[in-house]
Amino acid sequence: DIVMTxxxxxxxxxxxxxxxxxxxxxxxxLYSSNNKNYLAWYxxxxxxxxxxxxxxxxxxxxxxxxxxxxxxxxxxxxxxISSLQAEDVAVYYCxxxxxxxxxxxxxxxRLEIK
Amino acid sequence: xxxxxxxxxxxxxxxxxxxxxxxxxxxxxxxYWIGWVRQMPGKGxxxxxxxxxxxxxxTYSPSFQGQVTxxxxxxxxxxxxxxxxxxxxxxxxYYCARGWGQFDYWGQGxxxxxxx
Numbered sequence: 732d733i734v735m736t737x738x739x740x741x742x743x744x745x746x747x748x749x750x751x752x753x754x755x756x757x758x759x760x761l762y763s764s765n766n767k768n769y770l771a772w773y774x775x776x777x778x779x780x781x782x783x784x785x786x787x788x789x790x791x792x793x794x795x796x797x798x799x800x801x802x803x804x805x806x807x808x809x810x811x812i813s814s815l816q817a818e819d820v821a822v823y824y825c826x827x828x829x830x831x832x833x834x835x836x837x838x839x840x841r842l843e844i845k
Numbered sequence: 846x847x848x849x850x851x852x853x854x855x856x857x858x859x860x861x862x863x864x865x866x867x868x869x870x871x872x873x874x875x876x877y878w879i880g881w882v883r884q885m886p887g888k889g890x891x892x893x894x895x896x897x898x899x900x901x902x903x904t905y906s907p908s909f910q911g912q913v914t915x916x917x918x919x920x921x922x923x924x925x926x927x928x929x930x931x932x933x934x935x936x937x938x939y940y941c942a943r944g945w946g947q948f949d950y951w952g953q954g955x956x957x958x959x960x961x
Contacts, residue, residue, distance in 0.1 A: 771947040773890075780940050780951035781882075781890065792949065824890055828946035832878070832904045836890040 733757050733827045737837035743845040750812040752840045754825035759805045762829065769829035772801055772810045775839075776821045784823075785810065812842075820844060847871040849879075849941050849952035856958045857931050864927035865955045867941030874922035875899035878945040881915060881926050884954075885937045895945070896924055931959045 734757040744750040760769045768788035773781040783792045785801040788808055798813045812819055825837040852866040867879060880895040894905040898917040905915070917924040924941055936959050942948035 769946065773948075780942075780954055781948075782951070783947055783949050786947040826890075826947065831946045832880070832892075832895045833906065834880075834892045834946070836892070839889045 732833060732835050733760065733830055735825055735827055735835055735837035737823075737825060737840045739840060740838070741841040741843065743843045744812075744815045745845045746817065747814050748845075750815050750819070750842055752810040752823050752825075752842070754803075754808040754810070754837050756806045756808075756827050756829075760827045760829035761805050768804050768808070769827055769831070770801075770803070770808050771826045771828060772799075773824045773826065773836075774819075774821045775824065781824065815842075815844070817844065847943070847950045849943060849950055851939075851941060851952040851955045854956040854958070856960070858961055859931060859933055859959055861931050861959075862927070862929050863931055863957065864925050865939060865957070867924045867926075867952050869922045869924070869943070872943075875919050877943045879917065879924040880942050880944065880948060881913075881924075882940045882942060882948075883909075883937045884940065890940075893926070893939075898922075898924060931957075933959050933961075935959050 736755050738753045770788040772785040775781040789801045800811050802809050822839045828834045848870045850868045881893040883891045893909040894915045896903045896915045898919045914927045938954045940954050941952040943950040
């Protein structure tokens with residue numbers, strides 16, 4: 732299995748500041764034939780199911796605010812929230828789907844307000 | 846509107862059997878894979894397996910192979926996750942989610958509690 736490792740495990744950021752979450756995969760999730768990174772990001776708020784934010788490493792899902800952005804390639808990826816809002820408090824997960832259907836998730840990063 | 850609606854919370858004893866459901870609506874249920882994801886209390890997301898409702902083609906995570914059974918009834922747009930003999934360690938929230946690769950729609954979750 733591809734192991735996904737996120738850092739940090741938890742993060743406290745002031746309202747309006749930038750939040751950055753790192754995700755590393757144990758092997759590349761870049762498929763050379765189409766030059767796509769098989770990497771998604773999810774947001775899970777307390778008591779709710781996960782919500783897809785970003786796929787193909789950098790494509791925002793419809794309706795996701797543009798303060799959320801994804802970047803990276805190969806084995807190293809970043810989720811950035813450009814200006815933290817109170818409603819962004821959540822746990823964030825990365826997921827590889829290079830090995831679909833055997834997808835794997837990172838352990839999660841808890842984002843709080845400082 | 847695409848929706849996945851899961852069956853309600855369950856409280857079971859060790860050794861009992863259980864089947865939970867996930868009903869899709871607002872889209873062509875037979876054209877999309879449905880995956881199942883476990884979330885143990887306070888923990889992260891674990892992919893369990895996936896099914897294509899049109900032909901019931903199913904793949905399991907090695908971690909869950911033999912421990913659960915995934916099935917679907919396309920006539921009623923419903924996917925299922927079942928256990929023949931529950932253990933206390935099966936206590937978790939279980940989510941169904943639509944997709945092959947990334948999951949774009951999720952059910953609300955079914956909390957399964959196994960306790961003697």
